[in-house]
Amino acid sequence: MERHEPDKRRSRAPRRDAQERREALIASAVLCFTAEGYRVPLDTIAERAGVGRGTLYRNFKDRDALVVAIFSREADRLEQVIDPARPLVDILSGFVLDGAVASSLFARIAADLQLDEANRAALEALGNRMERIFAPAVAAAKERGEIASTVTPRDIVLAARMASTVMLPFLSEDEVAAQVSEALRLVFDGLRPR
Incomplete structure (x- = not known):
């Protein structure tokens, strides 16, 4: 009796189509959320x-x-590009500037979020994931003396959120980059060892 192996290409296509959708x-x-708000x-x-x-x-x-x-996808993107060997301020600057769409989206919809317990837990887990993603870069920055030994990955996630608030929609890309750079300079002045 002849055995037939399943066609792996055929079984992958529906999964790929589902992932694309x-x-x-x-x-x-x-x-849609950016253009029309959370209640679109x-x-x-x-x-x-x-x-x-x-x-x-x-x-x-x-x-x-x-x-x-949406925010989990941003964490995926960060996890793929983060390089702990780079200065932490450069990592944060790139993260804030590259995540400008997500940051402005969050600012636009935050007031309307009515998270149930499961979604709130998922958002908190995502925050914890962001801390884990930043942890190697924070450890490397401490070793290089860029930040104080008391600085935590949670502090860095908060610094990124703070810096993202200076990205105003009426500013040019150059103005936004300058604002983020200045905001992170101020933040890092407080994070450096004393």
Whole structure:
């Protein structure tokens, strides 16, 4: 009797298609939340992503879960590019500037977030993940004497959030870069060993 091996290409295609639809929903949510605010109809997000409402709900139980996914994607991006050998201020500057869309999105929707217990826990877990991502860079910065031994990864995540608030929508890219640089200089003045 002849054995037939399953076609692995065929089994990968649906998963890849599902992942592409999920990514399209996240990208659409970023655009829609940024343009129309947190209360944008979920149908609008699904339509812009080119999928049906059912696909949206198969991927995200509610709009809060979609928000958590947006910020989780930012953590994924950071985890791929962070290099502890670089000066910590450069890492933070790049993170803040590269995450400008996510930061402005969070500022736009933060007041409207009504997180249930599960989504709040997911957002807190994401904050803890960000601290773990920054931990090697913080340890390396301490060894180089860039920051005091008392500085924690949580401090650095907070510094990044603080620096992101100076990115105002009416400023040019150069002005934003200068503002972020100045904000981080002020923050790092307080973080240096005394």
